[in-house]
Every structure is written in C-alpha cells, then in structure tokens.
Amino acid sequence: MDWEGALLVFDKVSSLLSDVELGLLAREESAWCKCQSGAIDQGLQELEQVLSVMEDIEGDEILSARARCLWRIGKTNMDLGSKLSVSTSLRVNLSNNG
Secondary structure: OOHHHHHHHHHHHHHHOOOHHHHHHHHHHHHHHHHHHOOHHHHHHHHHHHHHHHOOOOOHHHHHHHHHHHHHHHHHHHHHOOOOOOOHHHOOOHHHHO
16 A cells, blocks of 8 residues: 555645544544554654544544544554553543443
8 A cells, every 4th residue: 555645645635624524534544644654653643633632522423433543543552562551532431422
C-alpha cells in the first residue's frame, strides 16, 4: 500500500472539509497512514488527539469511529512492543454506549 500517497490525500481532504466529523475522520486516516509509513510517534500522538475530540461528540454514529481509533492506537502500541498504559484519555466510558 502507498501509505505516503494516502497520507497526502487525507491531509488534503482534511484541510478542505468544513464538516467537523468528516474532517476528523480524515485526520484519523492521516494519522493512521503516518503510523503505517514509519512516523509512528507522530501518528500515535495524532490518533490520541483525534480520539480526544471524538469523545466529546455525542451520538451513536461516532461509536464505531471511536472503536476503530482505539483499535488503531492499541495496534500501534502492540507493534511498537510497548506496554499500553491506559490513561484517562483512552478509557472507554461504557455508560455512554448503552
């Protein structure tokens, strides 16, 4: 996969979108591309920032996006071989899901 090419596209899309949720999804994809193309620290930091914003958005439609973002953060940490320390920003508030 051409992660660097995809990164450029998602960065461009993110800059053009005025819709907050769609722009956020483009930012998530951009961050994931960074993780996959070797800029792991920067990509991981950006994924965590995206998740932080997602946690402030209400509604059922954002739940799968949060889950995907959390999975990507976990996968990146596993790939790094580091221990995932669950911080306040990564805790899933189950009461919001049901």
